[in-house]
Amino acid sequence: MTSTLAAVTRSEVTAALDTVRDPELDEPVTSLGFVASCELSPDGVVEVHLRLPTYFCAPNFAFLMVADAHDAVSAVPGVVRTVIVLDDHFASDAINAGVAARSGFADTFGEQADGELDSLRRDFVRKAVLAGTDRVCRPLIRTGATHEQLAGLCLGDVAASHELDLLRARRAELGLASDDASPLLIDVETGTAVGESELRLHLGRARLSRVNIEANGSICRGMLASRYGVPDHEED
Incomplete structure (x- = not known):
């Protein structure tokens, strides 16, 4: 019999895992060092x-990452079965069994769960949009752009960059306008342009979101490195 997995490469599976993000940190589980191992078998099974x-990491965050990893790897052409195993976590058994059975968070945790996690996911994407706004605006401010000038900019007015691409992607996830003609500064709840009277508060919230996400990311990297004795994945 021809191997089902013959056309699937480890790089394809890794690329799929690159799309799986820690919801709080808005970073791929791969770059955070959360992927401990990935095994591909000749009969089409991928075990991660x-x-x-x-x-004691929050079980709702952990469930999202395990479920997203299962979906991402399962979508790789040629993979016939996906096994995602969360190790060394107080809720590992429940999460692993729930994701394997394709149960939702509420069905997996029963009365302990406060419904499904769609609302939580959207809240974190909103924070990612704010953080991304700060990352895009900071270089503009450094080169002399005033707050009033920022308020008049559209996404298409900003020079192409990785940070701008990420901001567009996160806005699109929320159904917010992300084309060139869309305002650079928008309210993440309503999608409307931020007025000059709200500008300072909006930019302050954006900066706070970025600092908070980056600080939590640094802490998580350090704790992971300490727990498993692995190199800190944080970039210089």
Whole structure:
């Protein structure tokens, strides 16, 4: 029999895992060091082991990452079965069984769960939009752009960059306008342009979101490195 997995490469599976993000940190589980191992078998099974910085990481965040990893790897052409295993976590058994059975968070945790996680996911994407706004605006401010000038800019007015691409992508996830003609500064709840009277507060919230996400990311990397004795994945 021809191997089902013959056309599938490890790089394809890794690329799929690159799309899976820690919801709080808005970073891929791969760059965070959360992927402990990835095994591809000749009969089309891919088994991925995930690890987190602490034994007591929030189970809702962990469930999202395990479920997203399952969906991402399962979508790789040629993969016939996906096994995602969360190791060394107090809720590993429940999460692994729930994701394997394709159950939702509420069905997996029963009365302990406060419904499904769609609302939580959207809240974190909104924070990612704010953080991304700060990353795009900071270079503009450094080169002399005033707040009033920022308020008049559209996405198409900003020079192409990786950060701008990420901002567009996160806005699109929320159904917010992300084309060239869209205002650079928008309210993440309503999608409307931010007025000059709200500008300072909006930019302050954006900066706070970025600092908070980056600080949490640094802490998580350090804790993961300490827990497993692996190199800190944080970039210089």
